[in-house]
Amino acid sequence: MKDDITRDERVENLKGMGCSRKRVEDARFTQGKGNYVDDIKLDGMLFGDFVRSPYAHARITNIDAAAALEVPGVIAVLTAADLEPLGLHWMPTLAGDKQMVLADGKVLFQGQEVAFVVAEDRYAAADGIEAVEVEYEELPVVVDPFAALQSDVVLREDLVAEDGSLPDGAHGPRKHHNHIFTWEAGDKEPTEQVIDTAEVVAEETMYYHRTHPCPLETCGSVASMDKVNGKLTLWGTFQAPHAIRTIVSLISGIEEHNIRVISPDIGGGFGNKVGAYPGYVCSVVASIVTGKPVKWIEDRMDNLMTTAFARDYHMTGKISATRDGKITGLHCHVTADHGGFDACADPTKFPAGFMNICTGSYDIPTAYLAVDGVYTNKAPGGVSYRCSFRVTEAVYFIERMIEVLAIKLNMDAAELRRINFIKKEQFPYTAALGWEYDSGDYHTAWDKALDTVDYKGLRAEQAQRVEDFKAGKTRKLMGIGLSFFTEIVGAGPVKNCDILGLGMFDSCEIRIHPTGSAIARLGTISQGQGHATTFAQILASEIGLPADSITIEEGDTDTAPYGLGTYGSRSTPVAGAATAMAGRKIRAKAQMIAAYLLEVHDNDVEFDVDRFVVKGAPERFKTMKEIAFASYNQAIPGVEPGLEAVSYYDPPNMTYPFGAYICVMDIDVDTGVPEIRRFYALDDCGTRINPMIIEGQVHGGLTEALAVALGQEIAYDDMGNCKTGTLMDFFLPTAWEVPNYETDYTVTPSPHHPIGAKGVGESPHVGGVPCFSNAVQDAFRAFGNTHTNMPHDHWRIWKTASDLGLHG
């Protein structure tokens, strides 16, 4: 048999790995046909919303719902007293703490959920909220974590024993009633010794401010309890639907098979939709109480002020080196502000996430990290905003420490990086804080980046600019921001990664239909990443059916195999691997079928793009389409009918994407306005599945990096009032503020991943934040600046200039 088309054309027709296949999701998203939680409308559906605390710390002496219940359309008002008999007035957090679902006698942050008003529609609910009368008795407010550790004010009486002693927390002993945990990595004494005796030591204190992932779609849920058959269906903005099902089962007592959790289309998550929120619980309880479906949808202020924030790390670093710049040791201490409850979303054994990746891309022989978690009167959270767990903090820390050390050594920061990079031949490399980096080629990436932007030329131009500035010829300074990052993603190996005891594997189940199309279901859930596009590409290359003939389905726990969801760039490293492995099971069975049909031994056929061919006789073949049909209509001895496979993939290691970013910025010294002239981003995410989607991910991650570095923050006043609760003050960049990004790549495949892919969604954010920040700081280096804190908004940049005496 002869083909009418060439082998290259057969490859092209698959739209498999490496091709810039257009996103299949976009047909519905660009036509307003997406199906988000708030699009779900059920017969008789009610709407619930919260009475929220105006105070950051107060006792609640009384809640009077009588007037609210008189408001037309209001059905019920739930308080902690109503939830207590069900044991649902508190709920466990992902970090081993517990959190009030509704205020149980006191509130710990502004905006905390006090009562849940259930009404016929959201208008009546809003009127009902106004009518609930809550009596508060204000308590002293603690917003500074350092003050919290000295304060007599007890934020969490529930965590103090009756005799006044402090029982251990989920992560060991607690030093103070507002202290949550101390977490250490590395070797303390050897590190201190290295630093004490070093030729050169640079020290810096930096604050990585609190910010927020701010997805375009806020959090929400619809709960529908069918009292006849005992089944609960819960739609919601869940980045981990299966984990939510298990949590709901554990806290409600409803058996897991009677709970169906559905994540429909999700409009961005960035970590904000990993945790469990009081709104989810209250919608479930309200549905049980009323017997009707109940919807809860946050507004923008609720989202910014109450559902999970990110960062808020106060970091102190010491880095030691020889006089010629070889780094010898790194010491890092973090005071981590977790707010009123510890609701960080990290693997159980890692209360500070993977902060211990803070030795970065450098061969640092000795290091020590200690993190102290602290309660304050701020909203709970501490999620990984477009990064793996606390990796942005780690990379920002080391990339700032490198710059500070370069200043101390009077050395070029690019060169300092180069002489300390882990060398290609050192991989797999075990870092001082424990992680085993799977692969990397940092020098090649760095040289390519520096050459592309003409780094030497930029430094010469910058030096001239400084001269011109000093001569009064210009009022603009030029900053060159450098960043070289190593991510740690793809959590993770079950041996060290779990959430609430659930191992962080992931899964894929494939069914091939008789006519040669397929459906694959995964334990992950896309929030805009394009899973339906890229996972089909992985499968197309693995099983030889066109990506266009493969449906990818996620998010329905009744149909999808169990998985831990999508965050921390884990979908491609974990579920993508499961997809490839399940595809290989399909292929193995297809090989037997092909051999039977071709009347040869199994080992005499080999896979070729979209078919099995008889070795040495390429004209004898069976296409995967033919094999699919045969699996349904042939009685093959020893082979079950059908063509299906499932794979649960427990990754042997994390993956370690890396990249080299360079930003060129001009800064108006008088107004503090930065102008990004150029941004170059080289990413190495291993094997590239869809270059177009990678580029889109890089643009998005860089834009969120720009936001965080240049103005985005959740700020509080001394009374614990959130000052940035709307998009007027919370900086969400638009196309107007965003520069033209230049993207580039190298490819260093992961040696342990079935297709060599490493994940890319978060790299640009992780690498981008220090790059933008370093550009601002570098502009002022010639005038004596070593470090200023983000966010670098206009007034803070202006203040830097002012403090350096640049305003005359």
Next chain:
Amino acid sequence: MIPAAFEYYRPKDMAGVLSLLEEHGDDARVMAGGHSLIPMMKLRMADVPHLIDLQDVDGLSGVEIDNEAIRIGAMVTQADIIDHPELAKVAPILREAALQIADPQVRYMGTVGGNVANGDPGNDMPGLMQCLDASFRVIGLDGEREIPARDFYEAAYMTAREDEEVLTAVSIPLPAGGYAYEKQKRKIGDYATAAAAVQIVKDGGTCASASIAMTNLSDTPIYSEAAGAALVGTTVDEAALAAAVAAMLGDIDPTEDNRGPVAFKNHVAGIILRRAIERAWSRA
């Protein structure tokens, strides 16, 4: 972000508007583009039991230009200003300023009348209108009157317009000379950190007249007569610029907010004014 219940009216003529205002007094508000009022209602910071939408009222959407003045109806949008070629010719500062207000979507809805009448110190048009010595026409049950823009603003959201009056038009004497509207903001859609409207007439090599107003640096727009006076008769040299900035700084009274502390705002106000004057002078 759900407003309290309100009655919605959409009268066809001004008589209908005025009778509703008379009937409901303080409980009624007129709405032009709604981009200030509706967010306030959704936040329940504005309680408006009776909302009167002006969009069906005839005669509020025209732009008329004659030899002496420009008359802009209250319902003319920022987008209309930007897209009006004749207006761009006779008063280019209007277009330059309108392009710096909010974003395109808001500018399709936001009106000149709403922008000047609301009394929000963050709005750009009030300062601009003070610079241009515009006057606002208001109508009430007792008839119409003109209020100079420079006398209109009393405090944040407090103006010389009575509750039962409706602002119907803005009249601007044809501007002369060079112009500039300079604005620093954190991002598109933001109110100004500092903004300056400048109109300068040059005679020979010296400044014959200068008009200067500042935005979002006090609880009202600030027409700084002294700053303009500091330029008149000078060649707008360094000394004159410094004098104008010093005079302006004496007139403004910024407060700290998320944009920054007072010292920063004062500094930026000076820089922005200086740049506005230099650009206006270069165009004069």
